[in-house]
Amino acid sequence: MVSPDMDADARESVALAVQRALAQHGYERLTTAKIAEEYENSEAGLYYYFDTKDEMIAAFLDLAADHIREDLLRVEADDPEAALRDACEFLFRTPDHEHAGIAVAIMELLSHAQYNETLRAPLLELETACLDALTDIVAAGVEQGAFRDIEPRATAAFLLAAADGSTGIAVALEMDVTDDLRQGWTAYVDSLLAEPAE
Numbered sequence: 526m527v528s529p530d531m532d533a534d535a536r537e538s539v540a541l542a543v544q545r546a547l548a549q550h551g552y553e554r555l556t557t558a559k560i561a562e563e564y565e566n567s568e569a570g571l572y573y574y575f576d577t578k579d580e581m582i583a584a585f586l587d588l589a590a591d592h593i594r595e596d597l598l599r600v601e602a603d604d605p606e607a608a609l610r611d612a613c614e615f616l617f618r619t620p621d622h623e624h625a626g627i628a629v630a631i632m633e634l635l636s637h638a639q640y641n642e643t644l645r646a647p648l649l650e651l652e653t654a655c656l657d658a659l660t661d662i663v664a665a666g667v668e669q670g671a672f673r674d675i676e677p678r679a680t681a682a683f684l685l686a687a688a689d690g691s692t693g694i695a696v697a698l699e700m701d702v703t704d705d706l707r708q709g710w711t712a713y714v715d716s717l718l719a720e721p722a723e
Contacts, residue, residue: 531574535574536574536584536588537588538564539560539564539571539574539575539581539584539585540584540585540587540588540589541563541585541588542560542561542563542564542565543560543563543581543582543584543585544585544588544589545563546559546560546562546563547585547626547630548624548626548627548630549626551629551630551633552582552630552634553633555578555582557571557572557578557581560578560581577643579641579643579644580643582634582643582644582647583643583646583647586634586644586647586648586650586651587647587650589627589631590650590651590653591654593651593654593655593658594654594657605662605663605665605669605671605672606666606671606672606714606718608662608665608666609659609662609663609666609714610711610714612658612659612662612684613684613714616655616684616685617687617688617691617707618688618691618692618695619695619696619703620695620696620703622696625696628692628696629692629696629697631648631651631692632689632692632693632697634648635648635652635689652685652689655685656678656681656682656685659684659685660677660678660680660681661677662681663677663680663681664677670719671718671719672717672718672719673717673718673719673720675717680717684713687709687710691706
């Protein structure tokens with residue numbers, strides 16, 4: 526259980542330490558000692574606030590969900606096409622992306638979610654944040670006439686699933702598909718555009 530004494534700044538500091546440690550070591554090799562090293566504090570200091578390593582990871586995932594909402598919606602809403610392209614640039618990670626390591630770590634965490642309740646809830650929140658942000662972008666595009674009459678949530682779900690899957694082949698395995706993936710999602714977004722008015 527997370528200590529009720531923990532303030533928002535301390536929670537964010539731990540979350541960022543988990544992010545750095547996860548990106549460097551992955552979930553299987555992650556230890557509280559490695560988190561403490563990034564936190565620049567003792568393991569005892571971490572256990573003052575958290576009972577388990579997975580609770581520390583959950584704190585990171587909560588923070589990541591908040592940042593995802595900000596990152597995916599940072600383009601002005603009056604240009605949904607640009608917003609969707611920007612979101613795809615963000616979600617379809619490349620091996621040299623600054624957050625490539627954490628994308629792989631989250632993919633690793635997702636593989637444990639079915640059997641780990643501590644991780645499942647914040648992972649669900651993270652993926653839902655992505656899905657909701659994409660849905661809002663597509664819905665705005667349909668409403669404004671930028672996109673043809675498509676189902677926003679279904680379109681968003683397809684893009685999110687494709688982006689999540691791309692992390693495995695493009696980032697974790699470093700297959701030479703980065704350009705192919707970009708060409709693929711670009712063509713898909715192009716296919717969503719409404720026909721220009723005559």
